[in-house]
Amino acid sequence: MRMTLAQKILQRHTAEEIREDGQIVNCKVSLVLANDVTAPMAISSMLDMGAERVFDRDRIALVMDHFTPQKDIASAMQVKFVREFARKHQITHYYEGGNCGVEHALLPELGLVGPGDVVVGADSHTCTYGGLGAFATGLGSTDVAAAMALGETWFKVPPSIKVTFNGSLPEWVTGKDLVLWLIGEIGVDGALYKALEFHGPVVENLSVESRMSIANMAIEAGGKCGLFAADRKTLDYAVAAGRKGDREIAADPGAAYEREISFDVSALTPLVACPHLPENVCPVTEVKDVSIQQAVIGSCTNGRISDLREAAAVLKGRRVDPQVRCIVLPATPNIWKQALAEGLIDIFMDSGCIVGPATCGPCLGGHMGILADGERAIATTNRNFRGRMGSLESEVYLSNPAVAAASAVAGHIIHPAEI
Amino acid sequence: MRYKGKVHKLGDHIDTDAIIPAKYLVTYDPAELGRKCMAGLAEDWVDRVRPGDIIVAGRNFGCGSSREHAPVAILGAGMRVVVAHSFARIFYRNAFNRGLMLIELGDAVDRIADGEEIAIDTEAGLLTLCSSGRTIAFPKLPGFIDRLVQGGGLIAYVKNRLAHSGA
Incomplete structure (x- = not known):
């Protein structure tokens, strides 16, 4: 089967053979993420599940970035609850204070996410890591609790929309403008339950940071993820972030897409x-x-x-x-x-x-x-x-x-x- | 499952900031969140809701943030089912995980009026407009989700798996 990027990455993380879109598969996850808004509920769900330990203390990231530096007593209590959980379970990647940043900028920078990974996070903008060639998507706290306990989760294999940007980027026009254009074109539910897969010469020339800005807003079109092939540039970024052993990954030529959208960006304005x-x-x-x-x-x-x-x-x-x-x-x-x-x-x-x-x-x-x-x-x-x-x-x-x-x-x- | 209640009609793209604004996300207590359900539409929106009432919305209900506080707020306000044209995907998973029933009706949502009483039978896949007795059929839940809900939701599912693996 010639695979889309979404199918290909999921296939690497499941024992089941992916045969079609819509199929439900259980996948091993590379990293599980939650923040100060969503982690307290995830921890509470984990306790309700009777889970006494996490699947891998090195593959859970708890980033206290939303209401921090703690804005009031209630948010401070939430962070305290998460901090105590992180200490008890010796979570390696707990971030609060001077080592903390906005999660989807921080984790790529630390090399915790990268090409070919499957990442789930209790934050809708987890899809950002699609810019690095990772199948990354937002889930709720209880789904994330299950992933923290089991190291796996289920996905419905999404149909993919292939988006090709042709031409060359005019002055003042950035990745942000490309994704805003796309959302304007297909609407806030235009990619509902689907993966967006980005192609074309414009995308190849974009910086990895710009690709992440685009992937970040896949959710604003309803998308499950926004995916870019991992190329030489991605690998250079991954190495600079301290990762080893990543490989290029791209969709197979001739993979089947539900819809294809091509756009010449040369006349675009901000x-x-x-x-x-x-x-x-x-x-x-x-x-x-x-x-x-x-x-x-x-x-x-x-x-x-x-x-x-x-x-x-x-x-x-x-x-x-x-x-x-x-x-x-x-x-x-x-x-x-x-x-x-x-x-x-x-x-x-x-x-x-x-x-x-x-x-x-x-x-x-x-x-x-x-x-x-x-x-x-x-x-x-x-x-x-x-x-x-x-x-x-x-x-x-x-x-x-x-x-x-x-x-x-x-x-x-x-x-x-x-x- | 069977449900019966008064309809609160809402439009398209009701986002999770509307369902529960971020400023209230400093707790995960269902009753507390329930008191602020739909505060992003109007601060006192929830005052019109009585237990068992049913939200009927347009396209893409629950879009935006992954906050599970959204279905929890709806449940906390005493509502157990949401009917919509379509649902955003993270909200869709969260709702079933929490035991909030969702019915996807497509264009047929337009046949339901604000304030009327409706009855829902999920096993039969039928929604009834109580005043006229007219029915709207809807597809039953996908098998995987059906088993998850019947098993008591995701928390019970994981509990069961952990018990059997001895982890």
Whole structure:
């Protein structure tokens, strides 16, 4: 059988022969992940299951990134509960404090996820690792509890949608814009229960970080995962992250896809997703006279060093509009240090940005930048649901880092070439 | 399983931030989460719900975050079944794992009105509009999920496996 990338990776992790999409298979998992919001419930489910130990203390990652640094007593209690569990079970990869970052930026950087892996996480953006050629998907806490106890989980083999990006990327257009375009094209349920598989010359030229930004938002189209072949670039990234023995992996030529979408990106301009759904996508130039009170640059979508460089290039020598709070959250401590070494932190501070710790914080309306009634934000994050970043009467626009930075300077949503 | 209750009709793409906003995710207690069910639509939305009521929604119900707090909040508010055009996949797994029944109806959801009473028989695969007696057929659960639910959900399944493996 000629296999899609999803089928191929799952086949490597199951004893059953994969014959068709829709088949339910039990798979061994490479890594299981949970965070401070989802781990407490997962641990509680594990206790209810009567599981006295985890399947492998080296292959569970508990990342306290959502409401940390602990924002209130209740969230501190949740983290404490997870910390005690991690100590008791001697979980190797427990992150809180100075070693902690936004999970989907942190785990690739640490080499804990990589090509050909099957990764499940109690976080919907676990699909990010598809950018490294891993079959990675979000599950709920109880599914993750089962995986923590058994080291395996069941999957329905997903049908795949093949997305091919042709042409060459114009200036100011990034991986974020490609995924926003796709979500605008197929809708927020366009890939429901399916895998997205990315191909084409544009994808081959993209950085691994950019691929992860795209894979990250597969879930915003309803997708189970967003997959990229692991090529030379991926292997270089994996080696730099300290991994050994990874191999290239790609779909078989002639594999069967449920749908194929091809798009020439050469004429694309930067896009924004307007409130209150990620599919409400239009060119940034079509958004006129939309003032903002907040800009957020960070998150598991766009908080990596390349994203910070793009934002800093726009902010250098400019000032953030006094009516705007521009919040920059480098996604991991390493990214923070790198930004410091490159002078990016100086640029952010000099332009009037607030530079904060590595946290999911405002993306989900947790803390560190909450919107009041009637306020509006532009964010490099992944969701703009009603109330996502605070008040039910606030609004979020999603964009790439350069557009967010330019908008912070202008005080309204704007194309970076126009400031 | 059989269910009967009053319908609360909702639209398409009801996301998990609407079902339970992130600010309430500092607990996993069902009763506490239940008191904030659908607070992302309106802070006092849940006040209209009586135990046994049924949410009937449009496309892609439960999209967004993986938070299992979403089905737990619905259960905590006293509702045991959700009917929708379609469901987002993480929510779909979470609901069955937690014992929240989901019925996928496709376009037929449009035939159900807000406030009316409906009855559901999952074994027969039939939903009845109580006022008119009209029925809507729906596909039965996939075999694997049916066995999981009948066995008491995922927690019972793992408990059973661990007991037999001696782990």
